[in-house]
Amino acid sequence: MNKLAVGLSLAAALAVQSASAGLHYSSPITVSGTVAYGQVHAARTSGDNKQFIGCAAYGAVNTNSTYVACSASDAAGHTLYCSTYNPSYYVWQAAMSVTEASSIIINADSHGNCIYVYVQNASTNL
Amino acid sequence: MVRLWSVCALSAVIGIGAGWALRGSGSADTNESATPGTAQVAQLVLPQPQAAAQSGLNLAQLHAAIKEELAALRSQPANERQAAAAAKGNAPASPELIAQRREAVQDIQAMILTGEWGNTERAQFQQKFSLLDPEQARQVLQQVTMGLNNGTIHSQIDLPL
Numbered sequence: 001m002n003k004l005a006v007g008l009s010l011a012a013a014l015a016v017q018s019a020s021a022g023l024h025y026s027s028p029i030t031v032s033g034t035v036a037y038g039q040v041h042a043a044r045t046s047g048d049n050k051q052f053i054g055c056a057a058y059g060a061v062n063t064n065s066t067y068v069a070c071s072a073s074d075a076a077g078h079t080l081y082c083s084t085y086n087p088s089y090y091v092w093q094a095a096m097s098v099t100e101a102s103s104i105i106i107n108a109d110s111h112g113n114c115i116y117v118y119v120q121n122a123s124t125n126l
Numbered sequence: 127m128v129r130l131w132s133v134c135a136l137s138a139v140i141g142i143g144a145g146w147a148l149r150g151s152g153s154a155d156t157n158e159s160a161t162p163g164t165a166q167v168a169q170l171v172l173p174q175p176q177a178a179a180q181s182g183l184n185l186a187q188l189h190a191a192i193k194e195e196l197a198a199l200r201s202q203p204a205n206e207r208q209a210a211a212a213a214k215g216n217a218p219a220s221p222e223l224i225a226q227r228r229e230a231v232q233d234i235q236a237m238i239l240t241g242e243w244g245n246t247e248r249a250q251f252q253q254k255f256s257l258l259d260p261e262q263a264r265q266v267l268q269q270v271t272m273g274l275n276n277g278t279i280h281s282q283i284d285l286p287l
Contacts, residue, residue: 054284054285055285056285060255062256063257065255065256065263069271071274071284071285073284079275083268083271083287085263086264111268113268113271
């Protein structure tokens with residue numbers, strides 16, 4: 001019975017190992033001045049309960065005003081918020097392409113405007 | 127079918143003629159080798175630049191003007207183009223809408239002053255944001271963002287906007 005339990009545990013461990021195999025980089029969230037970067041997955045699975053990074057987009061049928069907003073927080077609790085009023089199509093697309101597999105770089109100016117939003121989606125980010 | 131062929135033939139004639147006209151004075155040398163058909167087309171199309179010249183414009187000037195317009199459009203930021211387009215297309219706001227907008231701005235300012243920003247504030251902000259004119263919307267968005275960054279607004283949520 002014990003042998004069976006050990007065998008099952010080993011098999012499960014190997015299965016998990018196999019599922020998470022592959023090239024992988026871990027990049028926790030870093031906030032430095034008006035720049036923030038890091039991986040969504042690394043932030044979500046961090047143990048500090050502070051890290052996050054992400055973007056949102058606003059649109060409504062009764063207005064021509066839209067915006068994209070992004071924010072990030074590192075493990076120490078440093079935060080960066082940026083927003084862009086009526087962003088270009090490209091900024092909008094970048095912000096809305098964020099997934100769990102994303103690595104994001106946000107850069108803001110001194111007024112909190114998002115200067116650029118870089119999104120990279122890759123298996124290595126998971 | 128006949129109509130389609132007619133359209134195609136007419137398009138071809140116009141295209142050939144325009145190409146011929148764009149070649150300018152240098153194209154005169156090739157008239158000798160052109161077929162009688164193309165020569166007739168050239169005769170039909172060549173008067174066009176003359177008409178343009180009579181109106182005080184030539185093709186080079188037209189090209190330059192078009193290039194200038196396109197360059198100006200490309201250099202203008204997207205949000206300015208949208209604001210300009212909106213300003214052109216929008217009728218003047220009614221007194222009622224102006225009052226609604228004023229009230230919406232005041233409400234957002236009051237929310238900023240509380241210093242706390244959660245799901246409720248985000249929802250209210252977005253509701254009122256839709257009422258604002260482009261300049262008001264740009265300003266309040268920036269105020270909230272700057273407030274979040276300088277710490278006068280404490281966000282209770284990860285994406286407060």
